[in-house]
Amino acid sequence: MSSSCIEETSVSNDDWYRIANELLSRAGITINGPAPFDIQVKNPRFFKRVLREGSLGLGESYMDGWWECERLDMFFTKVLRAGLENQIPHNVKDTLRILSARLFNLQSKKRAWIVGKEHYDLGNDLFSRMLDTHMQYSCAYWKEADSLEAAQQAKLKLICEKLQLQPGMRVLDIGCGWGGLSHYMAANYGVSVVGVTISAEQQKMAQARCAGFDVSILLQDYRDLNDQFDRIVSVGMFEHVGPKNYDTYFNVVDRNLKPDGIFLLHSIGSKKTDNNVDPWIDKYIFPNGCLPSARQIANASESHFVLEDWHNFGADYDTTLMAWYARFLDCWPEIADNYSERFKRMFTYYLNACAGAFRARDIQLWQVVFSRGVENGLRVPR
Numbered sequence: 001m002s003s004s005c006i007e008e009t010s011v012s013n014d015d016w017y018r019i020a021n022e023l024l025s026r027a028g029i030t031i032n033g034p035a036p037f038d039i040q041v042k043n044p045r046f047f048k049r050v051l052r053e054g055s056l057g058l059g060e061s062y063m064d065g066w067w068e069c070e071r072l073d074m075f076f077t078k079v080l081r082a083g084l085e086n087q088i089p090h091n092v093k094d095t096l097r098i099l100s101a102r103l104f105n106l107q108s109k110k111r112a113w114i115v116g117k118e119h120y121d122l123g124n125d126l127f128s129r130m131l132d133t134h135m136q137y138s139c140a141y142w143k144e145a146d147s148l149e150a151a152q153q154a155k156l157k158l159i160c161e162k163l164q165l166q167p168g169m170r171v172l173d174i175g176c177g178w179g180g181l182s183h184y185m186a187a188n189y190g191v192s193v194v195g196v197t198i199s200a201e202q203q204k205m206a207q208a209r210c211a212g213f214d215v216s217i218l219l220q221d222y223r224d225l226n227d228q229f230d231r232i233v234s235v236g237m238f239e240h241v242g243p244k245n246y247d248t249y250f251n252v253v254d255r256n257l258k259p260d261g262i263f264l265l266h267s268i269g270s271k272k273t274d275n276n277v278d279p280w281i282d283k284y285i286f287p288n289g290c291l292p293s294a295r296q297i298a299n300a301s302e303s304h305f306v307l308e309d310w311h312n313f314g315a316d317y318d319t320t321l322m323a324w325y326a327r328f329l330d331c332w333p334e335i336a337d338n339y340s341e342r343f344k345r346m347f348t349y350y351l352n353a354c355a356g357a358f359r360a361r362d363i364q365l366w367q368v369v370f371s372r373g374v375e376n377g378l379r380v381p382r
């Protein structure tokens with residue numbers, strides 16, 4: 001047995017508890033306390049697991065039922081506002097993950113399909129109930145809305161107005177999901193649309209949704225697009241592109257956009273430029289995802305386009321995620337037979353952790369509008 005093993009086995013659960021307790025108290029969280037954001041610990045090995053494995057240990061121990069929290073969203077807001085995620089040293093798994101992301105293209109054309117199979121193909125029964133009727137799996141716009149339905153409708157309208165759609169235009173929807181935006185644009189603005197997705201389940205549903213309209217839904221990686229469009233829109237997809245492909249992505253948009261075209265990018269963003277991946281989210285929800293920084297978007301786009309407008313409504317993602325969570329809980333009895341209890345805990349953790357991160361203003365939601373320099377400037381609505 002190596003000396004480090006001997007040292008580690010001599011660390012008791014009480015020692016791990018003391019450190020966890022001190023860290024959590026800095027965020028105003030009490031172990032087994034009475035507040036809704038306090039945590040109720042069911043297994044004393046929880047403290048060691050979290051302090052040794054960080055975010056992955058926190059999430060996996062929740063999935064295993066080692067701890068409970070009445071308001072996980074509030075717990076995460078407090079943890080992130082206190083910066084606790086930066087207090088736990090990297091472990092071997094983290095180091096390997098970070099090095100792999102630096103050295104290899106984790107979002108290569110071949111690997112891009114993994115998230116399609118593992119996340120977007122999970123089950124249309126779940127997504128069709130959790131999301132609004134347009135099946136928007138991206139941030140809604142709550143400026144004047146008081147329901148998920150109205151806020152997603154407002155987001156769709158806002159995008160179309162920012163794109164200045166006119167009847168007869170050809171529009172490319174990169175990462176079209178279940179076809180909600182493609183359908184909305186074709187039905188309300190008389191445009192023809194090509195949507196692309198890497199999820200077979202999404203393609204099936206999007207094709208059915210768009211039947212009767214001039215819309216084609218392709219099961220295809222964005223890198224294979226070679227066409228000409230008046231407008232390009234990409235909503236909630238850039239999070240899958242990865243830093244090694246940002247230049248390629250903007251090259252693809254450039255070569256597919258007509259000279260007087262407009263491109264709208266809608267993406268979650270972060271201030272970090274390296275290793276901007278949560279290990280738990282990476283393993284259980286969005287494999288190979290990576291949040292871009294403002295600098296990365298600006299750097300990759302500036303040789304191609306004029307950046308006309310940058311709109312942040314990240315606080316609206318908190319409201320959107322909490323609305324999805326409420327709908328997820330409501331629909332659970334109808335779909336429970338198709339999933340496990342562990343899956344329920346995983347989805348609960350995912351939706352609440354993300355809501356907490358947006359509420360803590362740790363991550364943002366950006367809509368960025370690009371042109372090639374429209375005469376007299378673009379008037380971009382809000």
Ligand SMILES: C[S@@+](CC[C@H](N)C(=O)[O-])C[C@H]1O[C@@H](n2cnc3c(N)ncnc32)[C@H](O)[C@@H]1O
Nearest residue numbers: 112136137138175177197198221222235236237
């Ligand atoms: C979060 S969903 C957003 C869907 C839709 N735009 C919406 O707002 O509801 C991300 C979409 O990006 C697509 N996507 C991810 N990687 C892709 C790739 N390499 N090529 C094309 N589409 C991709 C997924 O298939 C999915 O449709």
